[in-house]
Amino acid sequence: MLFNSFEFIFVFLPLVLTLYFMIRKREARLLMVLAASYIFYGFWNYKFTALLLFSTLVDFVLGIRIHECREAVAKKRLLWISIAINLGVLGYFKYCNFFVESAYELAKWLHFAPASAFHLDVILPIGISFYTFISLSYTIDVYLGRCSPHRDFLAYAGFVSFFPHLVAGPLIRHNELVHQLEDPARGRFNADHFAEGMIVFVIGLAKKILIADRLADGVNPALNTLSMLSTLEAWLCAFGYAFQLYFDFSGYSDMAVGLARMMNIRFPQNFNSPYQASSNTEFWQRWHISLSQWLRDYLYIPLGGNRGGSLATYRNLFLTMVLGGLWHGANWVFIFWGAYHGLLLALERRFGGVKNPQQGPAPFASVKVALTFIAVTVGWVFFRSPDMHFALDWLSRLFTLHPSFTLHHFEPAFRDRFIAAFVLAGILTWGARNTSELNLERIKRPGMAWALAVMFVVSLAFFSKKSPFLYFQF
Amino acid sequence: MRNPAKFMMHFGFATATLLLAGVAFVGWIDPFRNLGFEWRIKFISDRNQAYKRFKVIEEAKGVTDLVIGSSTSEIFVPRVLMERYGVTAFASNSGGASLPLRLILLRHALATQPSLKRVIYVSDLFEFSKPKLETSVYYQDEMIKWLDKRHWARLKPESGERFNDFFSFMVLDRAIRTFKDYRASLAGKWASAYHTDGSTTQSMIGGKTGDTVENRVKASAIAMSSFYSEMKELDLFARELFGEIIQEIEQHPGVELRVVLSPFHELFFRYFESRFVTTGVYDAWIDFLKSHERGPIHVHNFSYPRYQDYGITQTDRFWQDGTHTTSEVMIKMADEIYSQPNKEQHP
Known part of the structure; x- marks a missing residue:
């Protein structure tokens, strides 16, 4: 179900x-x-x-x-x-x-x-x-x-x-x-908890249906014509998928949190604005937090963590991420994706200096956030691809010039919705609070109830096509 | 501290109100004419393609040649057939038309057009589309009654899908557009794009422009693949319904059936062959059609690779995409059809 x-x-x-x-x-x-x-x-x-x-x-x-x-x-x-x-x-x-x-x-x-x-x-x-x-x-x-x-x-x-x-x-x-x-x-x-749970559930549902699925409507058909995509279209697919995966998975997590809250049960936060991270290390402290912590506690630390010197630390980071990649799927693309992140983490540990979220903003924060997002998006190319051949084709479209400023490989019927969802995703990702940061007390007002109802009903209108959550396949 | 109970009451009330308003609006407009409320508007929008085609033929007079098929048959333009062969043609085609819909349109045409002499039936892969995809027909009382009751269960959509007919983005969007046409018609500012010969100024074909024919063919193959991912063997239901088409023709003396096997671009055909191993299925379909060739039933095979015998190649001038050809191809097919006399009349 x-x-x-x-x-x-x-x-x-x-x-x-x-x-x-x-x-x-x-x-x-x-x-x-x-x-x-x-x-x-x-x-x-x-x-x-x-x-x-x-x-x-x-x-x-x-x-x-x-x-x-x-x-x-x-x-x-x-x-x-x-x-x-x-x-x-x-x-x-x-x-x-x-x-x-x-x-x-x-x-x-x-x-x-x-x-x-x-x-x-x-x-x-x-x-x-x-x-x-x-x-x-x-x-x-x-x-x-x-x-x-x-x-x-x-x-x-x-x-x-x-x-x-x-x-x-x-x-x-x-x-x-x-x-x-x-x-x-x-x-x-408990009416307070129930109302809060309802709010979070509806927000999660809207993130999944109104943003993630609309992005998928654009990305999936376009990727079916990968060999014809221009560089712009290839990057739009990559960024579009990055947003899709985030809003799909964080939307699902919100729904899970909301459902539990309705029953007076608190779930831990699972996403904390991961694309606002200014380093790969910080990204993994904000993305799928429960998995990151599981891998840290049951894999990284038992392997030795950072207690065995630099080389051992890099090895442990790398192995943990490779196995984390394998957990996501039985395919070489996931192993490669994990290895890619393991390498980035090791390189950051060696050269970058790990940003402590408790410290103040790092210099050139916006540039670092942008670079981190691009690095993570490149990793998502492997995550999305059915095999290495597809991933390498996609990467070649990204990093070689195929000029065109039209989007005619995006399905015309879905193009406008994709663009709208893409822009909204960008605004919500970098310009708005995430669900756990929202002041739910301020939302519990009649006017906001109507706004939430509109969001809920519009989400229901898009139920005509069954769309499973991306992480169901794991 | 806000009042959470009041918040939830407002939320519940707002949700119910919006849902009911949406359903009421869709019920009043009934864009697909398949909800059946007495208080719905009488207006029939052009956007309801299958139903529009079904109704427009009731206004036509003296039709001698009927074209039936999906968008691939759109190139058989009635005006061109009239000018070239001196016939009174009518286009009774609908985008993605399944076999049940084609049978309904044919029976309706045979009942309303006593002067009908020739049916040009364009056969293509859409005949194998799943019957349950034809959701606008099952609940459409005027149309479904032209199909034998024993087939109705095959067209019945999944139970959850019926809610989507009342409330879904697609139906709301269609209802809003239909409402805009309706309002324009009340102000005298709307005219149907359908001509009395069934043709329309709105093409069913939305090709991607600015691309090579090879890319357009590939794109159309990928776009259509979701319809046929399950096609592993010839659908028995398709065979049964086509058998009923043959019976209809045989029960109307003086009417001939010209089955045209629609051409597919070689790249498109190879794509399907490699993905779904369709060659065996398609060959079986061609053999099945040809097995009915007798008397008033003729089969004209323009499928790959036979179309090459007519000088049709893989180049741009013959193809809009993988399945939709140009008027140059239509002329070749129509010349072939109209040059061969009806065997029944000339033994």
Whole structure:
């Protein structure tokens, strides 16, 4: 089920919210949330709810066993079992064919390949990258003593499968969410929180439908004619995609935050105006914050972080970003994208001086922001491309001259909307506050209610075409 | 501290008001004539192409030659056919017309034009478009009744899509434009772009100008690929409906059917071949059509590569894009059609 669908907004959500506030008993409410989350997930394919349940059960049991285990070796062994199972499930469903096909290409190059590649008919369950990482972070935290194991399966399962964050994040930690789900006070209707949640949800919906999808209407058809694009058109596609990805993903995150807030639950901020960053390092402190923190805590620091000297730091940065790229997708373009960012981070560490957001504005801030945005956009070329060949073609269109100031490779029917969305995206990105910076108290006025209603209804008008969130594919 | 309850009430009221106002406006204008409210305006805009074509033929008189097809048949201009071959032609084509729509237009024409002698049916890939894409027909009572009831379920859109007929950006946009035409017509400042022969000053073809023919062909191939991504084998429904077209002709003695296999540029054809392995499907369709060739049913094959036999090459002068040809190609096809007598009359 998508957040931007009639069945979610007019059927599922009203029903779930009504039951959430009507049910007084804590266990019954938790059970309702769990059931609703599984229905939400199963709407896409009910068979994969079994996989979600399996992953949840495994780490619930292992979390308790790890905590109760006194022997260090056995404790570690249990942790590795959790890691192996979670990564094994992820590896099979997401990466199996990628590794097989890559091995086949290598064997072909070395002239000992079989006649045809072996291919598994595997469906990628949506959200698998998110819920396996959420579940994995729990067992690691229990092992490290950062949190106690949860002995209430209902609450634990509700934490893993909570529908606002289930399929595309944010990557919530156990100690950020479980106590909120268990708190009886959260089951009492709070008009302030509900209104705030509604505002944030509608803003997120508008970001996704009115900006991201309108940008996609321009970028996608134009990229289908990549070999004919002028340099201007190629750059418009690149910047257009950069905006599209930001407004799509941050819009989804806003909706997740808004939904949780309606239920008196606070989610952490996931985007903090990333394109206002003046360095690549700062960009990763502002973009998909929950993932950046996950990679820092469970990959970068265990690899050694910056404790082993400069070369080790660069290596750890690079490896973390490569694996972060691989997490996004089973394709060499994502690995290359991760490596690209890893290289930029390492170079900044070596030459640039890392900007501390707590310090005052750096000299030539606007220039640095512009350069950072361009560098990030070049990286998005790989992220968007179906393969390396396409990415290199696109880059060649960007950096060789194909003069033309017309936009006739943008679909005429969508061109005006694309341009309007592009301009609005630019204004909102650099000239306005992000959703978490908004003073929601000032928005809770009748006049603003009407403005929000217009935004909501116009978003509904664009529901005619189903548009899944970009990060669903991860 | 603001009043959140008051805020939410205003939001709810505003949302309901805007939604109801939008639905009421669309219901009153009914741009696709498929909502059926009694209080809708009587005005039929040119923007409702399929329905307009359906209604305009009711005004025509003495039609002897009928052109049916999608935008690829637009080059068969009735005025040119009249001037060149001395016939009274009518264009009953609609952009992207599916087979159900073509059958409806044909039956309606046969019922309203007793003088009809020849149907030029232009066959192209749009015959394989998914029936559910023809959403404006299913709920259009005047048109759907020309199709056998047993087929209606095939055209029924997904349940959620019906809401989009009442409230969506596309229908609101069309309703606003139709309303502007309606207001202009009330002030005497609007005239239909449709002529009495079914042709119109508004072309269905929106080609990209300023590009080489190769680029235009590639662009049109990519643009159309979303329609045919599922075409793996010949659609049985298409075969069944075409069979009903044959039956209609056979039940109207004196009427001949000229099936013209529309040409596609070689690059366009190769693009589809490489992406969707369509050669086998298209060959099967050609064989299927030719298997019906008898008596009043004639098949004229201008598909790739046969059009080369008529001197049609890949150069600019013959192509607007991958599927839309120029009038020079139309003349060659029409000369071929009109030079061959009806076998039924000349055994």
